[in-house]
Amino acid sequence: MAIVKYILEDNSEVIIEADIGQNLMxxxxxxxxxxxxxxxxxxxxxxxxxxxxxxxxxxxLEERSDLExxxxxxxxxxxxxxxxxxxxxxxREGMESITARIASISNF
Amino acid sequence: xxxxxxxxxxxxxxxxxALRKLDKSINITLISDEENLPYHRPPLSKKTIYSxxxxxxxxxxxxxxxxxxxKLIYNSPVxxxxxxxxxxxLLSKDLIHYEQLIIATGTQRRKIVxxxxxxxxxxxxxxxxxxxxxxxxxxxxxTIIGGGFIGCEIASGARKLNKEVTLIxxxxxxxxxxxxxxxxxxxxQYHESQGISILTNCKATSINSNEVKTNLKNISTDxxxxxxxVIPNIRLASQAKLDIDNGIVVNKYLQTTNKNIFAIGDxxxxxxxxxxxxxxxxxxxxxxxxxxxxANNIIAIRIKKELLKYSPIxxxxxxxxxxxxxxxxxxxxxxKHHILQNQEKGTLTVLHFVNDQLVALDTMNHGLNHIxxxxxxxxxxxxxxxxxxxxxxxxxxxxxxxx
Numbered sequence: 480m481a482i483v484k485y486i487l488e489d490n491s492e493v494i495i496e497a498d499i500g501q502n503l504m505x506x507x508x509x510x511x512x513x514x515x516x517x518x519x520x521x522x523x524x525x526x527x528x529x530x531x532x533x534x535x536x537x538x539x540l541e542e543r544s545d546l547e548x549x550x551x552x553x554x555x556x557x558x559x560x561x562x563x564x565x566x567x568x569x570x571r572e573g574m575e576s577i578t579a580r581i582a583s584i585s586n587f
Numbered sequence: 588x589x590x591x592x593x594x595x596x597x598x599x600x601x602x603x604x605a606l607r608k609l610d611k612s613i614n615i616t617l618i619s620d621e622e623n624l625p626y627h628r629p630p631l632s633k634k635t636i637y638s639x640x641x642x643x644x645x646x647x648x649x650x651x652x653x654x655x656x657x658k659l660i661y662n663s664p665v666x667x668x669x670x671x672x673x674x675x676x677l678l679s680k681d682l683i684h685y686e687q688l689i690i691a692t693g694t695q696r697r698k699i700v701x702x703x704x705x706x707x708x709x710x711x712x713x714x715x716x717x718x719x720x721x722x723x724x725x726x727x728x729x730t731i732i733g734g735g736f737i738g739c740e741i742a743s744g745a746r747k748l749n750k751e752v753t754l755i756x757x758x759x760x761x762x763x764x765x766x767x768x769x770x771x772x773x774x775x776q777y778h779e780s781q782g783i784s785i786l787t788n789c790k791a792t793s794i795n796s797n798e799v800k801t802n803l804k805n806i807s808t809d810x811x812x813x814x815x816x817v818i819p820n821i822r823l824a825s826q827a828k829l830d831i832d833n834g835i836v837v838n839k840y841l842q843t844t845n846k847n848i849f850a851i852g853d854x855x856x857x858x859x860x861x862x863x864x865x866x867x868x869x870x871x872x873x874x875x876x877x878x879x880x881x882a883n884n885i886i887a888i889r890i891k892k893e894l895l896k897y898s899p900i901x902x903x904x905x906x907x908x909x910x911x912x913x914x915x916x917x918x919x920x921x922x923k924h925h926i927l928q929n930q931e932k933g934t935l936t937v938l939h940f941v942n943d944q945l946v947a948l949d950t951m952n953h954g955l956n957h958i959x960x961x962x963x964x965x966x967x968x969x970x971x972x973x974x975x976x977x978x979x980x981x982x983x984x985x986x987x988x989x990x
Contacts, residue, residue: 508647511649524902
């Protein structure tokens with residue numbers, strides 16, 4: 480289990496306990512958080528689960544794959560160093576807490 | 588202002604969410620003819636039905652609808668649209684008024700019409716998924732009728748459960764209408780290597796409780812599942828006198844022939860480009876992107892801003908056993924196909940050219956090429972085979988070169 484803190488677009492915070500194996504996209508959707516869509520259901524084909532990771536305690540996150548980087552660059556106007564696809568961040572044994580800012584994308 | 592959305596599939600739900608994001612105050616009513624929270628449909632054939640206790644991924648949580656003041660009405664088929672009075676009537680005879688109406692009623696599975704067809708299962712909804720999951724668990728010999736994406740996904744999923752699987756296709760090859768012939772051939776070879784028996788040019792003629800009879804042979808069968816395409820749910824639109832032609836005819840702004848009514852998702856027949864003409868797409872990309880455009884345009888009309896055109900780079904995916912298939916763009920019958928050389932083992936990338944211009948690509952186990960392909964297709968430049976050969980088949984280098 481790990482603690483995930485989401486910072487929403489209005490800067491309010493939501494803290495959720497996540498089980499091993501859950502990903503940050505599904506966790507946000509299941510908890511009704513705005514700004515995370517998961518349009519492709521976690522197939523790594525869109526970027527509607529974009530988050531920016533502000534801090535990680537415990538086990539470090541795996542690096543972004545080339546595919547994840549390419550999708551972020553295609554779909555997001557300004558990709559930050561800590562930009563990630565929520566669906567690709569899976570809670571693993573040893574993770575303690577993660578703070579993720581929901582960085583909503585706009586198509587307009 | 589009030590917007591009513593008929594249909595709570597991907598398109599309807601995404602439109603509700605997009606509208607709410609753009610405007611906090613409008614009344615949004617989302618009408619579902621199912622009794623459950625709206626859910627992701629692609630997993631049904633990819634994952635859900637292979638478990639004896641199926642679970643479903645919801646599009647949005649129940650709280651989302653409440654917190655965002657989206658009125659989700661369950662289990663309520665719409666009886667009729669009354670465009671003269673800007674209202675709809677539910678089966679319960681309740682009337683709901685709208686200023687703008689979005690029709691997102693999607694499609695239904697085409698039913699097979701042969702003797703014994705009542706024994707054939709189809710997969711479209713959560714209800715169907717429960718029924719098929721139960722039948723699959725109790726069956727050994729499965730016959731899939733129809734070699735489209737759904738049929739292929741179910742065939743490979745059932746094979747993974749160690750069932751004896753036969754896939755029959757009326758045309759000369761599986762996935763014949765969707766991908767390049769060389770690509771579908773590779774997929775067929777994979778399925779056969781996994782032990783699926785594929786019969787092409789094969790038509791089911793009748794079915795009984797232990798076999799499917801076809802023009803080629805009789806297939807011993809415990810469970811028959813058909814995936815032979817879908818039919819747009821146009822009843823409401825047609826009663827409302829909207830233009831109908833393979834779905835609801837919309838313009839590039841997704842407006843129907845009634846200025847207060849829009850149509851999106853699987854049901855919308857929209858102008859794509861001069862080469863292809865009109866298209867009706869059955870995909871998540873199409874549902875979500877159209878939802879955003881329609882939400883924008885409904886608000887834009889209200890505040891007298893310019894409307895947005897829907898001009899997509901279509902994409903689609905299918906999971907079949909160990910194959911991740913990703914398709915981008917729209918090919919056609921005149922397309923020339925080219926296998927991209929110098930690629931990693933176990934992957935396949937097929938490019939479609941029309942008039943020596945890249946229009947689509949099919950990739951197998953190569954997510955990166957799929958994304959590069961989408962970048963190339965959205966570059967607004969003519970990309971010829973020569974151009975691709977200059978970069979030795981390295982799509983990444985070509986993308987960087989164009990930027």
